[in-house]
Amino acid sequence: MNGALHFVAKPDQEPSFTRVRLDFANDGSLAYTNKRMIGRVGLIESVDDFVADEKLGPDALDPRLDLSTFKAAVFGSKRDVKSVLMDQQNIAGIGNIYSDEILFQARINPAERIDKLTPNQLKQLFLTIREVLKTAIACGAGSEVFTERMPKGALLPERKKGGRCPRCQSPLKVFKVGGRTAYCCPQCQNC
Numbered sequence: 454m455n456g457a458l459h460f461v462a463k464p465d466q467e468p469s470f471t472r473v474r475l476d477f478a479n480d481g482s483l484a485y486t487n488k489r490m491i492g493r494v495g496l497i498e499s500v501d502d503f504v505a506d507e508k509l510g511p512d513a514l515d516p517r518l519d520l521s522t523f524k525a526a527v528f529g530s531k532r533d534v535k536s537v538l539m540d541q542q543n544i545a546g547i548g549n550i551y552s553d554e555i556l557f558q559a560r561i562n563p564a565e566r567i568d569k570l571t572p573n574q575l576k577q578l579f580l581t582i583r584e585v586l587k588t589a590i591a592c593g594a595g596s597e598v599f600t601e602r603m604p605k606g607a608l609l610p611e612r613k614k615g616g617r618c619p620r621c622q623s624p625l626k627v628f629k630v631g632g633r634t635a636y637c638c639p640q641c642q643n644c
Contacts, residue, residue, distance in 0.1 A: 456487035504545075513546040513582055523579045527567055534570065534578070535563035536631030547582065550609060553636050555585045557608040562644040563635040564628075612636045 459468050461482045467474065473485040473494045485494055497503045510526055511518045526543045537543055538552040547555065556563050559581040561574060570578065586594075589609075592602035600609045606619050616625040618638035626639045637644040 456485055456489075456492040459484045459486060508542050509545040510541065510543045511545065513544050514586055518544070520576060520579050523582075524575060527575075529568075531566055531568050533564050533630050534561055534567045535633070535635055537567045538582075539631070539633065544582070546586070549633050550612060551585060551589065553612060554589070554608050555581050557637060557642065558585055560641055562642045563630045563637050564644060608636065608638075 456472070461467055461474070461484050462480070464482070467482075468484055468486050470486045470488045471484045472487050472490070472492075474482050475484075476482045485492075511522060523544070527537050530537050530543070532540075535552050535556060538547045538555065539549060553563065555578070559574070559578045561570070561578060588604065588607075589599065592604075593599040600607075600612075603609050608619060608625075611617055611619055611625060614627075616636065617623065618625060618641055621638065621640045623638055623640045625636050626644055627634060627636055628644075629635070635644075
């Protein structure tokens, strides 16, 4: 949910907020950092067993997740699209901030029920999920400053009190959807 992995060449270079450090036999270590202390680290025997035990849906960036698999994962839900995206049993790997960015880029109101989206909106949503997540990874997702690296037109740098839409400069609307804070543009997303 939060945190990042860092390769550490020398022990005196250990990053702040290191919660777990794995030392390598031939120098260096891997540090898991987490400022908020809400993540967790564990050892597993089998990835497949872990996915099944946690009841995780397909990974949002899994190449096997195609449009028809995506539609099947969300089919029948009558909840708001933001909650459906964040439900790890539907699609794994989309959190609160990424759901806001995905919905902003797809121009979809976070409170819209997913079963009310048109086939074109569902297709756009599916394509936007991959685009946004790949862009976030390329910009250093998980690091403290990655939002500053996001491309022009991204919502994430404006996802704050007093934030403005990067497209039309309207003040962003902040409200609760499914118990989570949502940021959206009332003009571009009709929220």
